[in-house]
Amino acid sequence: MKSFTKNKIWLRTVLQIFFFILIALIAVNHVLKDSGIEIPLLSNASLHAVCPFGGVVSLYQFAAVGTFTQKIHQSSFILMILVFVLAVLFGSVFCGWVCPLGSIQEWVGKLGKRLFKKRYNHFVPRRIDQYLRYLRYIMLIWVLYATAMTGKLAFGDIDPYYALFNFWTGEVAVTGLVVLGITLLASLAVERPWCKYACPYGAILGITNLFSIFAIRRRESSCKSCDICTHECPMNIPVHAVKVVRDHQCIGCLECTSEAICPVENTVIFATKGNL
Amino acid sequence: MKIHSKTLGTIIAIVIFGGILGASAMGLWKTESVRNPNSVQRNQSIGEAAREDTITGDYYPADIRGNHRFGEISEMFDIPLDILSYAFALPADIDPATFKNQDFESIYPEFEGEQEIGNGSVKWFVALYTGLPFEFEDDEENTYLLQPAVDILKNHTDLTAEQIAYLDAYTIEIEFEQVEINTAEDGADNNEEETVRKQDEMVVAGKTTFADLMDWGLPVEKIETIIGGDIPNHLMLVYDYCAENGLPFGQIKAKLQVEVDTLNP
DSSP, rough: OOSOOOOHHHHHHHHHHHHHHHHHHHHHHHHHGGGHHHHHTTOOGGGGOOHHHHHHHHHHHHHHSSSSOOOHHHHHHHHHHHHHHHHHHHHSHHHHOOOOHHHHHHHHHHHHHHGGGGTTOOOOOOHHHHHHHHHHHHHHHHHHHHHHHHHOOTGGGOOOHHHHHHHHHHHHOOOHHHHHHHHHTTTTTTHHHHHHOOOHHHHHHHHHGTOOOOOEEEETTTTTOOOOHHOOTTTTGGGGGGGGGOTTOOOOOOOTTTTTTTTSSTTTEEEEEEEG | OOHHHHHHHHHHHHHIIIHHHHHHHOOOOOOOOOSSTSSOOOTOOOHHHHHHHHHTTTTOGGGOTOOOOOHHHHHHHHHHHHHHHHTTOOTSSOOOOTTGGGHHHHHOOOSSSSSBOSHHHHHHHHHHHTTOOOEEEOOOOOOOHHHHHHHHHHHOOOOOHHHHHHHTTTTBBBBOOEEEEETTTTTSOEEEEOOOOOBBOOOOTTTHHHHHHTTTOOOHHHHHHTTTTTTTTTTSSSSHHHHHHHHOHHHHHHHHHHHHHHHOO
């Protein structure tokens, strides 16, 4: 048996930092392009062109009239397909390993952990929280409907991801900055508040957790029911109480696994069905 | 099968970057959009004769940057400064020689977003004026030209009927009063024209969809009467509908504009 010492899923942190810096530099390069000074070997595409959710919101218009929603490009479609491939295989790992907005919430949350200790990520009463988790589906339906009806990026003015990487350009709507500010502030008390309650892309990727080929699985025979996996889960999923985590909120971070926090070897694992 | 975090991370990176590389190799990775790809290409040159006359060194419209001054552009492409000033309706208190493309935001804040006047507009104008090749960049898909610029192009260059129709679709019609101003900088009585802009927000243009028309209050029946058929999809551009059905966009646009103006006086 291992001790309760947490092992770091270091490659996840590396990828999160890498994608955060990459997107930040692309955003800077996009603005620099107008002044003739560009960062060499780096794309100067717009943020919309490198966001897979752009592909999702364009689906209706693409099917109906063969064009993309304004500001959305073919690259968004490619990324959407690639992320769906990952999601069918592994669930919404994009949220836990790639998404820069998720990453920054997580990093701000580390400060929140120091501030609030054990109360961190447990402020919202469970009976309320369980319903709030479905708000992001309302957001998803609204975004898809409004974009389909108008042919414009309905989400653009409140998108905290766009605000995060463009706040310095003066091109961000005040509403976007407000949503970003609230998200980061809330991250001090709640882990990944935007992901949990509002992210429309997380909502759609979360559905793939219900049928993805790989999932978090718990071996009941060796489990000591210490609940440490549940306490460690950033999305407050009761991992200790299920055999397979099919929760739509799981972000595939692997922080609950035997590789990270579970003290018993080979007990909480990320695996296919036959492995247990 | 059990998967380790290192394997998962590696697969994520491979799928994303491998997918992008593969898409690039197949020519599918496009971070920019060509506006109305089935219609007239805006980078079409306007004739070899014009090109021979105007090519200056190795400069191309794509080289124009936001920090370029009108004075520099005038020298680079041999376009008179007063033509540039008139085309972009620069206010009289601005010195066109030192005016930078990136300053459009400050003088035309209303032309941001869906109908944009900016660096892309200057590139496009220069390309059509000189006949030099040019392609729009990603963030220039909403680029428009002001009416004075289009008037200059129509009078100065040999545009094809198709190009004129395309230009009409991407023109911001502004009402402007010509005011005589004595520049008197060189002691002569040179007069320039000042343009005073008034923008009509509900302007039928190339980026107008049927949904926009409906938002502006036009009944579906009225629109269908004007276009002479059913609206195939409310997200469709009016321009695309006209192109597909062989309708003169200029005339349809004018009729729709009359209805819009009647409803929104």
